[in-house]
Amino acid sequence: MPSEQGSAGNKVKKLCVWALLTAVCLITGYIESLLSLAFIAPGVKIGLANSIACVLVFSGDIKGAVAVNLSRILLSALLFGSPVSLAFSLAGGAASLCTMLLLKKVPFFSVIGISALGGVLHNAAQCAVGIAFIGMGAVYYLPVLIFFGMSCGAAVGFLSALILKRMKKG
Amino acid sequence: MKKGDIILLAVICVIAAALAVFFLYTEKGGKTLLVKVDNEIIYEYPLDTDRRIDLEHNTAVIENSEVYMYSADCKNQICVKTGKISKKGESIVCLPNRVVLEIK
The missing domain is CATH 1.20.5 (Single alpha-helices involved in coiled-coils or other helix-helix interfaces)
Incomplete structure (x- = not known):
């Protein structure tokens, strides 16, 4: 196969993988809404879809991580959300993705710790949006959000680490 | 890990x-006490200084950052029986005299 076609084929393959992963993200979002954690604290989700962004970041596909995360956020807002929920998801997604991209190279932390911090900053960013929408009252929810951001982020990181391990083997 | x-x-x-x-x-x-008569704020006092507030028909007291209605000349005395308030958003209402004590 000529090399030009090969690179085009690779591009298409990559695009397909990203599209597939976006679909997986949307489905995990739906499954998650069935096993809601909202009875513990309102508004709290595990954020399983973030494990896909996490895996992409740590397997080196940064472009893919941004593309998949952005399409997931836009699509889920279109399908299930509202402009307000879009603002919340965008802020959270951007914060956690930036955290992971920045800390990826720090040897002091593993995937779990970085994902946990990503979860914390995800929720902190959402809290900031909450303050913008409903005023300073939202700030009182911050400790709860930090705690659950950490726990859920660590869980997502653990899951991502398992997936990454299997990807290396395969 | x-x-x-x-x-x-x-x-x-x-x-x-x-x-x-x-x-x-x-x-x-809360930080301040609002005293309203006929739905208009007529006084605003910080909670950290004790004082007695004499109104036309009622007397309110700020003591140890808490507020209570000391007396009222109305029949039902509901405001006096309300007791002490200290948290943001709490209020004491004297309906007959149209007096509201509210913490902001």
């Missing part, structure tokens, strides 16, 4: 706990 992760998780927990304690501590009481 690396050592750095455990330290990071511990630090996050400490920050969350510190914030929670800080918020619980600061949220405890």
